[in-house]
Amino acid sequence: MRPFPTSFSIAGKEIKPATVLAPMAGVTDTIFRQFIRNQGGCGLLMTEFTSSHGVVASIHRQKPTKTVRDYLSFEEHERPITAQLFGADPTVLAEAARYCEQMGFDFVDLNLGCPVKKVVKCNGGSGLLRDLPLIGEILSAVRSAISIPLTLKCRAGWNDHELVFVQLAKVAEDSGLAAIALHPRTREQGYSGKSDWSRIAAMKASVKIPVIGNGDILTPEDAVRMVDETGCDAVMVGRAAASNPWIFRQLAEYLEKGEYMQPTEEDRYQMMRSYYDMLIAANEPEMVGKMKQFATYFTHGVRGGSSLRRAVYQCKSGPEVVAEVDRFFESQLAVEA
Numbered sequence: 001m002r003p004f005p006t007s008f009s010i011a012g013k014e015i016k017p018a019t020v021l022a023p024m025a026g027v028t029d030t031i032f033r034q035f036i037r038n039q040g041g042c043g044l045l046m047t048e049f050t051s052s053h054g055v056v057a058s059i060h061r062q063k064p065t066k067t068v069r070d071y072l073s074f075e076e077h078e079r080p081i082t083a084q085l086f087g088a089d090p091t092v093l094a095e096a097a098r099y100c101e102q103m104g105f106d107f108v109d110l111n112l113g114c115p116v117k118k119v120v121k122c123n124g125g126s127g128l129l130r131d132l133p134l135i136g137e138i139l140s141a142v143r144s145a146i147s148i149p150l151t152l153k154c155r156a157g158w159n160d161h162e163l164v165f166v167q168l169a170k171v172a173e174d175s176g177l178a179a180i181a182l183h184p185r186t187r188e189q190g191y192s193g194k195s196d197w198s199r200i201a202a203m204k205a206s207v208k209i210p211v212i213g214n215g216d217i218l219t220p221e222d223a224v225r226m227v228d229e230t231g232c233d234a235v236m237v238g239r240a241a242a243s244n245p246w247i248f249r250q251l252a253e254y255l256e257k258g259e260y261m262q263p264t265e266e267d268r269y270q271m272m273r274s275y276y277d278m279l280i281a282a283n284e285p286e287m288v289g290k291m292k293q294f295a296t297y298f299t300h301g302v303r304g305g306s307s308l309r310r311a312v313y314q315c316k317s318g319p320e321v322v323a324e325v326d327r328f329f330e331s332q333l334a335v336e337a
Contacts, residue, residue: 041248
């Protein structure tokens with residue numbers, strides 16, 4: 001079995017552990033990233049994917065727009081951190097990347113994987129996978145605009161008949177990119193079906209730059225198996241981290257001891273309170289909406305979690321939500337005692 005890497009390098013900058021939090025729209029804002037960082041075990045954080053046009057609009061107005069405030073704000077203890085951009089205009093993407101460098105990001109990443117229709121119809125995200133020459137222009141323009149490392153995240157292709165991931169990896173390497181992450185589903189698959197990890201192995205065999213594997217990592221065992229089957233340099237975890245924020249720490253424990261912590265009801269209670277307290281302390285404008293959204297994620301696997309979700313969905317304020325969480329878990333823990 002291939003050993004799991006202890007770290008990996010992006011243009012000489014060591015990332016340790018060799019784990020990455022995937023960029024997820026509506027999830028990986030600064031508060032959630034700090035929350036994940038506090039759990040331990042994650043090497044690299046990434047922002048939500050951010051519109052390059054929105055960033056450039058902020059530059060031209062000479063004041064931060066909602067795009068910049070909501071998507072690109074970060075705290076020092078989130079480092080190392082990557083700003084992820086999407087778009088299809090080389091000039092706009094280059095200007096946006098330059099701005100991200102000025103903001104102090106460690107890396108810039110380009111999104112060539114998002115399958116959402118409103119992004120794809122603008123030729124962004126995975127929509128670009130049908131235009132390799134344009135991708136080459138974009139990579140060249142952005143690479144020449146910044147001095148910090150440039151990476152990209154992509155899908156395997158538009159569909160199973162239009163697979164371009166190996167060609168794209170070579171274009172990325174030739175353009176001076178420092179790493180590439182592959183989610184091996186196609187755009188047409190969306191999030192359905194199974195990730196074909198053999199595509200990650202094929203990409204790894206085709207280039208010398210680090211390849212980060214992504215897709216269907218739900219447990220520490222999955223991460224270890226992905227490295228063994230593909231030889232990838234690091235693993236990227238997305239949706240599983242939203243419902244199980246401990247997954248990076250669990251992986252570190254599994255690699256060290258061959259076993260890992262299984263969260264108790266008390267652990268889940270403290271985890272929800274911790275995240276909700278962070279939202280309240282930050283006076284997050286969409287605090288209640290975020291609390292309801294994450295109640296869906298965080299109650300995954302909680303006994304009687306549906307009743308807590310129903311109660312939270314009826315709340316109108318942060319303190320109301322916290323009171324419902326306290327009430328629910330105090331009742332649950334009293335039964336266990």
